Amino acid sequence: MSGKRFGHLKTLFREDGYKIRQPLIEVLGQKRVLIENYNCVLDYQPSRVEVKVCYGSICICGRDLILRYMSCERLVVFGCIDSVLLYGGRD
């Protein structure tokens, strides 16, 4: 559903035409975080999940975190989520 709604945001193009896959983060209450267009998982612990995206990384902090679903495009984290932090490494 979110993929359809925000589909136009998924893929952007830079000025030189390079294709950038922008991440889409969807937070549902304190229980579920969905990230689309991620690059890879940098760290995975019950209290912290860090995911690399095109501009940097996204850190999900909380308790009893589990990776509910992980495919090449989408990742779903379940658990008691305290914070979602965005770290920008580049534009």
Next chain:
Amino acid sequence: MNHSFAKIQLEMFSTDIPGVLRLLKHNEITIYDVERLDELTMVLTVSRQDYKRLQGMKKINQSIKVRGLTGVHWYLKSVMKRPVLVFCVLVLLIATAILPTRILFVQVSGNETLPQNYILEQVNNCGIGFGVSRRAIRSEQIKNDLIERIPGIKWAAVTTSGCVATIHVEEGSSVQPKEQDLRPGNIVAAQDSVVQEVNVTKGSPVCKPGDAVIRGQVLISGYTDCGRSILVTRAQGEVYGRTLRSVCMIAPKPTEQLLSQNAQKTRFSLLVGKKLIKLYKDSGISHSTCVKIYSYHSVDLPGGYSLPITLVKETVIPRETISDIGPGGQDWLADSARGYVTGQMLAGSILDEHISIQETDEAYCLEGTYDCREMIGLFNSEEILKGDGQSDGTGS
């Protein structure tokens, strides 16, 4: 969908869990319910297809262990190892799907004089039988067919409930009499007698009380002279007369008679097809001679369909030999003679009797004369001649 169809839960050991996750993502393997147990161990679930790809990855293959199989696929695979169960389930499913659409039993309601088997036979000829589709039954068409086939009914309907079709019939107010009942004829004397009473309901009496008649003589005529024409009818009435019957009976002295009911033995057995399965151990007959009475009880389903199983009840009555029947036997002989005479009459009773019993070395001989009052009128239908003068052979 595929994920829930066949899932495999894996336990994975690695010093670099995020590295393993990156590798899985790089190989486009979708994983579910990833739970990290400790620093080196995590549990995850993959689909069956992805598990095959995991086995092909050398870096991961050595560090995974299957924890469990869940999903419909694995359940069906385990069930398929039991062919008898699969066969029974398939038969049950097919029966559940097909049987409610078929008629298995036919019942008849509302009939009073018409026999049920006759109606069922006609209903079967109309197309309603075992295994007929419920949708193929057209109540209006069946009603018309039944009314045409069975003259005795004036209305019929078919209702179906599950596998049972019920034929509701309403019989006509007056059932057409048989053709034989309409034939003209006379009432004649069944045997020689003296007429005592004449009751005529149709026809003309040709005898009166006190007349002596011989066998075959007309008592009530079906032909009535109306002057210009003769009215031909079927004579009806009752004629009673006094008759004399003679009987001679011989009973041997040494005879066999059945023992009392206390000595009877009842045994049961099952007749399945042509095979008789005895439900008792041995013959259990202690007497040299006996009488066996078999009664068969077939297992019937509603609608008259019989199962190939019959319960056979066997009653064994021992017999014993008596050297002399004695005075009681003479009474039995007289009663037997009286019963024989009564059975020979159409209707009536014995007014007086004269019997004499002679005893020889081996038998008793009864000679009796019975004065009876009995019905002597017997209907005799006339032969109907066709145009060429030949009889239709219906005369009696």
